[in-house]
Amino acid sequence: MVATDPVRVLVTGAAGQIGYALVPMIARGAMLGPDQPVILHMLDIEPAAEALKGVKMELVDAAFPLLKGVVATTDVVEACKNVNIAVMVGGFPRKEGMERKDVMSKNVSIYKAQASALEQNAAADCKVLVVANPANTNALILKEFAPSIPDKNITCLTRLDHNRALGQISERLNVHVSDVKNVIIWGNHSSTQYPDVNHATVTANGAQKPVRELVADDNWLNSEFITTVQQRGAAIIKARKLSSALSAASSACDHIRDWVLGTPKESWVSMGVYSDGSYGVQPGLIYSFPVTCEKGEWTIVKDLKIDEFSRDKMDKTAQELVEEKELAKSCLN
Ligand SMILES: NC(=O)C1=CN([C@@H]2O[C@H](COP(=O)(O)OP(=O)(O)OC[C@H]3O[C@@H](n4cnc5c(N)ncnc54)[C@H](O)[C@@H]3O)[C@@H](O)[C@H]2O)C=CC1
Numbered sequence: 001m002v003a004t005d006p007v008r009v010l011v012t013g014a015a016g017q018i019g020y021a022l023v024p025m026i027a028r029g030a031m032l033g034p035d036q037p038v039i040l041h042m043l044d045i046e047p048a049a050e051a052l053k054g055v056k057m058e059l060v061d062a063a064f065p066l067l068k069g070v071v072a073t074t075d076v077v078e079a080c081k082n083v084n085i086a087v088m089v090g091g092f093p094r095k096e097g098m099e100r101k102d103v104m105s106k107n108v109s110i111y112k113a114q115a116s117a118l119e120q121n122a123a124a125d126c127k128v129l130v131v132a133n134p135a136n137t138n139a140l141i142l143k144e145f146a147p148s149i150p151d152k153n154i155t156c157l158t159r160l161d162h163n164r165a166l167g168q169i170s171e172r173l174n175v176h177v178s179d180v181k182n183v184i185i186w187g188n189h190s191s192t193q194y195p196d197v198n199h200a201t202v203t204a205n206g207a208q209k210p211v212r213e214l215v216a217d218d219n220w221l222n223s224e225f226i227t228t229v230q231q232r233g234a235a236i237i238k239a240r241k242l243s244s245a246l247s248a249a250s251s252a253c254d255h256i257r258d259w260v261l262g263t264p265k266e267s268w269v270s271m272g273v274y275s276d277g278s279y280g281v282q283p284g285l286i287y288s289f290p291v292t293c294e295k296g297e298w299t300i301v302k303d304l305k306i307d308e309f310s311r312d313k314m315d316k317t318a319q320e321l322v323e324e325k326e327l328a329k330s331c332l333n
């Protein structure tokens, strides 16, 4: 493919609230860069067909220079045809008072059903990002029911949690968010996730300093900071009566952009990817790790020092993923 060939990007659940925030970002180049033309494939279900038509009309009305075509459909096969990137948002969001795994039975069956459509119709090297909750387990189900898609091409979104952690540190230290780097989200996109700042730094006047040293309050870092990030999704639902949408859409663009175009030098991001056993995480689980990306491939950052506090939290979130996997399988029987 030459650089100016359009990239086909599928967004499922495109008539929903994340979809509505995400498709204009993609059409403006926030996902694949300002020179990369795109063709948007938007999938939703029959009850949302009229709303989906409306989104397509608005995309036409916005006259995006990079947008070379729009497919808006309720047919999953048509939606998946030749797509290079698939952002799987379709599903049901949780409501106030629920955990993300409470939408499991409704959502995992969607991912089982759509796995084969993707496998059979998408481009052979299609990169898949699962956003719908429970994101890690939906991605795991998709991976199991689409065995010919390479494991490394199926990921889930924990970049929103990563960005939330950057945001909390930036507010606490009164520094710009782009000067904070190398936080890590370990594990599940759920309230057991472990936001870890032990390797994070802030750049000031050309020098890098450890976040722990600058914050100088281990008590805050080991308690309130962690729970704020873990519970941020619930806090947004409480405030908006709807779950996060603009931040989820923006983080989905960050995830794909860094995966395709590469992570900046000496920094990493968090992605939910299949475990190869790194850091003692059960192989095959979709677990959020620190990764660097180059030439369209992610690599888990190896050999970071893990203290006892972190080990315990990393194991607890892994254990939840093992349990979710069993629960998902029972929902599919
Ligand atoms: N991983 C993450 O960081 C985040 C994940 N989420 C999750 O993303 C998902 C979408 O959230 P919203 O856009 O707020 O929900 P929404 O309800 O506004 O939109 C979801 C859309 O999916 C559609 N849909 C349902 N079943 C479908 C199917 N089989 N195929 C295609 N489309 C289908 C619905 O008709 C709806 O238009 C939820 O599961 C939510 O919990 C939300 C925020 C962050």
Ligand SMILES: O=C([O-])CC(=O)C(=O)O
Residues within 6 Å of the ligand: 093, 094, 100, 133, 160, 232, 233, 234, 236, 237, 243, 244
């Ligand atoms: O909390 C939710 O249900 C939506 C979500 O995943 C998030 O905002 O992180």
